Amino acid sequence: MSIAYAILGYLSWTPLTGYDLKKLFSESTSMYWSGNNNQIYRTLVELHTAGWVSLEVQHRDDHPSRKIYSITAPGRAALRDWVLSTPELPYSRGTFLVQLAWADQLSPAELDDLLARYEEEVRVQALMLREQAQRKRAAPDRTPREVRLWDAIAAHDIGFYEQELAWVRDLRRALAEPSPHEDAS
C-alpha cells in the first residue's frame, strides 16, 4: 500500500508537519514505518500534487519555517475508499525461523542456547508492549469506538509476541524430551 494512507489518516485528525509525522511513526509500533523522513517528505509532496493535502507555510523570523499539511475533501474521500478496500493477509516475518531451519547442524546445547536467547528477546518485547499499552491509556478527543479500535490494535501487537513466546517455550520443552518414535519397531 505505502505510507500515504497512514499519513492521510493522521492528518484526518489534525494538521501536522512532516516532522510531527516522523515522530508519530517512530513512536508507533503498529504504524510500522520506522519514522524515516525520506519517505515522509517525498510522500507529502506527492499527496500535495494529487490534491489530497493542502499546505500552509508558516514563516517565522527567528524560527525555522514550518510547512503545515492539512487533509482536503478529496483526501478524506480517498482515505475512506482505501479503508473500505479489500484487506490483505498479514504476514509474520523474522529471520529467526530461517535460522532455525538450518539449525540441525548445531549441538543440542547450542540449539537450546539459541532458542533461549530468542525467548528472552521476545519476552522483553511482550512485556514492554504490555506496559506501554497501560501507560498510553489517555484518550484525547477520540470517540469511544475509535478508542476501542486502537485498543484492539495494541492488543494485536501484544498477542503476537505472546503467541511467539508460547511457541518458543513449547519448542524448547519438546526438544528437551527424548525424540519420539525414533526407535520405532
Added chain:
Amino acid sequence: MSIAYAILGYLSWTPLTGYDLKKLFSESTSMYWSGNNNQIYRTLVELHTAGWVSLEVQHRDDHPSRKIYSITAPGRAALRDWVLSTPELPYSRGTFLVQLAWADQLSPAELDDLLARYEEEVRVQALMLREQAQRKRAAPDRTPREVRLWDAIAAHDIGFYEQELAWVRDLRRALAEPSPHEDAS
C-alpha cells in the same frame, strides 16, 4: 539479513540450480521470498564471488545448459556462524491494522463487513496451511531433529493465522455489544 543464507541453507542439503531455488522459495511460506528470480540469480553470483558456493556448468546439446551450485567449506562455515548469530525480533505486518486505525469514519455495518471480509480471508489461509502441513508429511533423508524443527516452523505459521482469526473474532464480538462505560457516572 537477505536471502543469501536461505540459499546457502538449501545448498547445504544438496546442489541446486537457480531455477530449483526459485521453485523452493515460491513453494514455501516460511522461506518467504516470493520465488522471484532477480534476487536469486544476483545473490548466486555474489555468493560465488565470495567463494561460498562453487558452480558446475552442465552443457547439454538439445537441452538448455544448467548451472549447478554447491556450497563450499567456507560457505558452510558462514552459514553456521549466521545460524548462531543473535536472532532478531519478528514482526507482524499487514495493511489491515492501518485500515482499522482510521475505520471509525465507517458506519457500524460497514465496519463489521470489513472485519468479516478479513476474518474470511484469514480463516481460509489458516485452513490451507493446516491441510498443507498434513500433506507435506514426507520426511526425505532428514534427521529426526530436523524434522521436528521444520514441523515447528510450519506450526508457527499456522499458529500465526489462528491467532489472527481469534483476534478478529473477538473484536467483532466486542463491537457487536453496546459500548462499555460510555455512560460512566
Added chain:
DNA sequence: CAAATCATGTAATGTGTTACATGATTCG
C-alpha cells in the same frame, strides 16, 4: 557551551516485486 530537539530535506544503498526477453523441451 554542549547536547538535544525542531525542522527541512537529499544521497546512497538495500531489499523485493512484476514484467519482460529468450529459447528449448515436454505433455496433453
Added chain:
DNA sequence: CGAATCATGTAACACATTACATGATTTG
C-alpha cells in the same frame, strides 16, 4: 500444435533504511 515447464537472465520500479547536510532554538 498450443500450453506448461525447464532454464537462464535483465529492466524497471516500489518500498525502506541509514546516513548525510544544514541551521536555528531550547535546555542542562
